[in-house]
Amino acid sequence: MKKFFKNIFSVENCVLSLGYRAKVLKVFGLKFILKDLSKLQTLNDYYVENPRVYLSIVCIAKNEGQYIKEWIEYHNMLGVERFYFYDNGSTDNTREVLDSYIKEGLVVYNYCEGQALQNLVYADAILKYRDQTRWMAIIDLDEFIVPVEKNNIPDFLKDYENYPAVGINWVMFDSNGHKTKPLSGGGLVTANYTRVYKDYNMLVNRHIKSIVNPQEVLGIYNPHYAVYKNNGYAVNEFYKKIKGAFTNIHSSNKIRINHYYTKSAAEYHIKVKKDCADNMNNRRVYDENVINFPESVNDYSIQKYVPELKKRMNICEDKVQ
Numbered sequence: 001m002k003k004f005f006k007n008i009f010s011v012e013n014c015v016l017s018l019g020y021r022a023k024v025l026k027v028f029g030l031k032f033i034l035k036d037l038s039k040l041q042t043l044n045d046y047y048v049e050n051p052r053v054y055l056s057i058v059c060i061a062k063n064e065g066q067y068i069k070e071w072i073e074y075h076n077m078l079g080v081e082r083f084y085f086y087d088n089g090s091t092d093n094t095r096e097v098l099d100s101y102i103k104e105g106l107v108v109y110n111y112c113e114g115q116a117l118q119n120l121v122y123a124d125a126i127l128k129y130r131d132q133t134r135w136m137a138i139i140d141l142d143e144f145i146v147p148v149e150k151n152n153i154p155d156f157l158k159d160y161e162n163y164p165a166v167g168i169n170w171v172m173f174d175s176n177g178h179k180t181k182p183l184s185g186g187g188l189v190t191a192n193y194t195r196v197y198k199d200y201n202m203l204v205n206r207h208i209k210s211i212v213n214p215q216e217v218l219g220i221y222n223p224h225y226a227v228y229k230n231n232g233y234a235v236n237e238f239y240k241k242i243k244g245a246f247t248n249i250h251s252s253n254k255i256r257i258n259h260y261y262t263k264s265a266a267e268y269h270i271k272v273k274k275d276c277a278d279n280m281n282n283r284r285v286y287d288e289n290v291i292n293f294p295e296s297v298n299d300y301s302i303q304k305y306v307p308e309l310k311k312r313m314n315i316c317e318d319k320v321q
Contacts, residue, residue, distance in 0.1 A: 039219045043086075043117070043124035048108045053081035055154050055211075056133040058125040060086040060118050062274070064141045065093040070188055071141050072101060073312045074305065078145070079152040080137070082106060084129060086121045089113040119220045126226075130214035134161075137211040138223065143170075144190060144258045145211075146302045156255050157211065164216035165226065165234035167208035167242040169250050170259045171196055171301075174293045178264035186315030189260050191306050198295040201250045208247060209257050210234055258302055265291050 012024045024031060057080050061068070072083060085107050087094055101107035108129075112121065122138055129136070135157055137145060145168065150156045160166045173193045176182075185191030197205060210225050212234075218227045224245035225234060234242045237254040262268040268291055272284040310316075 040123045040127040040217065041120075042127060043112060043120050044110070046110050047128050050082065050105065050108065050129075050132050052131065053133050055080050055135045055137070055157065056082040056084060056129070057137045057139060058084040058086070058122055059138075059140060060088050060112075060121045061090070061094065061141050062088040063090045063092045063094065065090065065097050067141050067189065068094065068097045069313065070190065070309070071144070072107070074144060074190060074309050075153075076106065077309060077312060078147065078305065079154040082108065082133065084108045084125045084136075085110070086117070086125075087111045088117060088121075118223050122220045122223070122226075126212070126214040126217050126220070130217075133214065135211050136214045137209070138226075139209050139257065140223075142189075142260045142263070143209060144260070144302065146256050146258050146305075147254075148252065148256065148301060149254045153211075153255075160235065160239075161213075163213075163235050163239075164228040164232040165210045165212040166255075167210055167225065167234040167236055167247065168255055168257050169236070169247060169252050170205050170207045170209070171200065171252055171256050171299065172202075172204055173258060173260050173262070173299075174296060175262050175265050175268065175291045177292065180266045181264050185306070186310055186313065188306065188309065188313075188315070189263060190258075190302050190309065193260050193263065194298045194300055194303075195293065195296045196299040197293050198297050200252070203246070205250045206246045206248070208234070208236075208242060208245060252301075256301065262291055 010026045012026075057075060075083075083101070083106060085098060087098075087109065089112070095109075098107050098109055102109050110124075126136065137153075139145065145153055147153055147156050157166065174195050176193045176195045178192065181187065182192045208224055212226055212228075216228045216232055218229055220226050222245060225242070228234075236242055236247050236251050238251060240247070262271070269286075272286045274284070
């Protein structure tokens with residue numbers, strides 16, 4: 001009898017091509033794929049009471065201490081008022097770099113160990129802090145939000161308050177030919193990497209990351225997008241509906257996310273050896289074409305912000321402080 005029912009009905013766990021978890025439901029020979037949704041639940045009991053702000057960022061990172069200051073100073077300069085920083089078991093100087101930001105209340109620091117915590121961390125932050133922030137950006141430390149038309153991120157977001165989320169396209173950057181981490185430009189990522197795919201409309205550049213209204217989020221599907229209340233949906237910069245983690249065409253006239261995925265060749269080698277934060281079954285694969293794009297152009301959209309960023313970080317040209 002059990003064998004009979006198994007032949008007509010079964011449920012199995014699987015991993016989709018992009019590494020995201022799902023269940024396969026088989027009924028009378030028909031197969032249905034049910035995407036796993038990280039429902040909003042707390043990861044741990046840690047919570048910090050803070051006044052409400054307009055824009056915050058939630059991130060998870062491990063051993064990214066050398067990049068943190070630039071990333072925080074840049075986004076704070078452009079209107080991010082708080083960072084919900086989940087430290088995924090770092091053993092480098094991450095905590096020391098964050099210390100002054102924690103003391104001034106700019107960073108809410110939550111230490112958490114374990115694998116594949118990315119979606120759970122985002123759910124934790126949204127559930128705990130949804131009353132503390134009007135907008136919450138969900139990005140990584142190798143991603144920089146770049147307002148193109150407006151001079152800061154909040155001014156851009158004010159035009160999208162009728163939607164539960166804005167999906168922003170990536171612009172991928174390669175190594176710029178750097179073998180090791182460059183010291184020029186004060187060692188800044190934003191100053192040293194300008195080379196992008198010649199074709200902005202490549203599939204990888206149609207990937208989005210989301211800035212969400214946490215009050216409207218039902219759950220996190222993957223690090224790129226969420227599921228929203230009342231059949232709500234994210235829109236792109238031109239108010240076009242986005243289904244899933246990709247847009248139909250790339251659009252970065254008003255805003256974009258510069259994704260410095262590789263940085264130098266040496267840094268890329270270190271990165272591919274790391275576990276992925278969203279899925280322990282998803283492994284990075286070394287790709288020479290990611291280090292040096294076959295067809296590339298230079299993109300300077302972020303450079304207008306670099307001089308002020310250097311001032312904030314007390315960096316003189318071509319000198320590392």
